[in-house]
Amino acid sequence: MASQTSSLMLVLFVLLHMVLCTVESKPTTEIFRRLVGCRKGHTVQGVYELKQFVKKLGYLNYDGGKHGKDNEFDDDLEAAIKAYQVNYQLNITGILDDDTLKQMMKPRCGIADMIIHGDKNSKSFYRIGASQYEFFMGNPKWPLSKTHLTYNFRSSVDVYLAEDIRSVCFRAFERWANVSHFTFEEIPEDYIADIEIGFHSGDHGDGYPFDGPQGTLAHASPPTGGKLHYDADENWSTSPGPDDIDLESVTVHEIGHLLGLQHSLVPDAVMYAYFDSGITKRRLNRDDVHGIRALYD
Numbered sequence: 470m471a472s473q474t475s476s477l478m479l480v481l482f483v484l485l486h487m488v489l490c491t492v493e494s495k496p497t498t499e500i501f502r503r504l505v506g507c508r509k510g511h512t513v514q515g516v517y518e519l520k521q522f523v524k525k526l527g528y529l530n531y532d533g534g535k536h537g538k539d540n541e542f543d544d545d546l547e548a549a550i551k552a553y554q555v556n557y558q559l560n561i562t563g564i565l566d567d568d569t570l571k572q573m574m575k576p577r578c579g580i581a582d583m584i585i586h587g588d589k590n591s592k593s594f595y596r597i598g599a600s601q602y603e604f605f606m607g608n609p610k611w612p613l614s615k616t617h618l619t620y621n622f623r624s625s626v627d628v629y630l631a632e633d634i635r636s637v638c639f640r641a642f643e644r645w646a647n648v649s650h651f652t653f654e655e656i657p658e659d660y661i662a663d664i665e666i667g668f669h670s671g672d673h674g675d676g677y678p679f680d681g682p683q684g685t686l687a688h689a690s691p692p693t694g695g696k697l698h699y700d701a702d703e704n705w706s707t708s709p710g711p712d713d714i715d716l717e718s719v720t721v722h723e724i725g726h727l728l729g730l731q732h733s734l735v736p737d738a739v740m741y742a743y744f745d746s747g748i749t750k751r752r753l754n755r756d757d758v759h760g761i762r763a764l765y766d
């Protein structure tokens with residue numbers, strides 16, 4: 470009897486564990502793949518997850534309420550998909566088609582594409598980004614007198630690149646120093662720096678949990694937040710093979726955020742949101758340089 474009870478408990482425990490793991494796992498490509506072709510008016514399992522995902526990208530703001538909590542492909546979601554399609558030069562159908570899904574599933578920076586704004590009478594707020602550099606909402610920037618920024622490293626996860634990160638960041642900061650009035654200096658980890666850089670995994674306490682391999686690669690705060698976080702679950706590399714993410718390229722991008730640049734829709738710009746495995750994009754584009762100069766000149 471006792472052993473029957475304990476094996477029942479074990480079975481229950483295993484089942485509960487499976488359920489919890491299923492709930493915890495991120496909405497994967499698989500969930501969304503079943504939605505290909507989904508359009509306004511459809512109510513399908515998975516649309517709720519799609520709304521959450523599109524919201525995370527910056528294209529939807531349901532502001533609590535009932536909206537966004539169901540599986541209905543509504544007006545707001547259609548408008549959001551269209552805005553996304555405009556930004557990434559896809560066919561503007563408002564339908565979650567194959568090309569749109571493919572684009573959405575690419576690895577990218579975790580910062581939402583645009584700061585959402587709008588009027589209170591509208592259920593969803595979005596705007597279509599300009600086809601060049603952008604600033605954050607309200608143009609936050611470092612005070613003009615603050616030209617020397619210090620940085621140091623503090624990770625909650627050990628990553629084997631720990632030594633390389635110092636030289637990688639040195640070069641990445643140098644690229645921005647070369648085109649702006651900023652200078653950067655690494656200081657020891659027991660000091661308080663203007664910018665804190667580190668590797669983290671999953672939920673790491675800032676309200677923007679990382680999502681495991683692929684998807685979100687890194688994120689950084691606009692001025693003067695001074696936080697640059699890498700998702701420790703990526704294949705980071707300093708000389709990337711086909712399945713690796715180039716640490717220096719992503720660092721140059723995230724420093725752009727630290728200085729006040731938002732995502733650019735110019736595909737060659739360092740500040741473009743998406744970043745593929747196996748490539749390097751370390752050099753600032755003309756659009757990036759124009760952006761930083763426009764913000765601080």
Ligand SMILES: *[C@@H]1O[C@H](CO)[C@@H](O)[C@H](O)[C@H]1NC(C)=O
Pocket residue numbers: 558559560568
């Ligand atoms: C847009 O639609 C046209 C015609 O339906 C198709 O030939 C083309 O490949 C589509 N382009 C993109 C970027 O999806």
Ligand SMILES: *[C@@H]1O[C@H](CO)[C@@H](O)[C@H](O)[C@H]1NC(C)=O
Pocket residue numbers: 640643644647
């Ligand atoms: C920054 O500029 C200096 C001097 O022009 C140059 O030697 C250096 O290679 C540049 N660094 C980067 C990372 O572009």
Ligand SMILES: *[C@@H]1O[C@H](CO)[C@@H](O)[C@H](O)[C@H]1NC(C)=O
Pocket residue numbers: 682683702703704712713746
């Ligand atoms: C990391 O690299 C391995 C092979 O080198 C590959 O199988 C895996 O999919 C990669 N992971 C990611 C997140 O790209």
Ligand SMILES: [Zn+2]
Pocket residue numbers: 578579580722723726732741742
């Ligand atoms: Zn970004």
Ligand SMILES: [Zn+2]
Pocket residue numbers: 669673675677688698
């Ligand atoms: Zn973070």
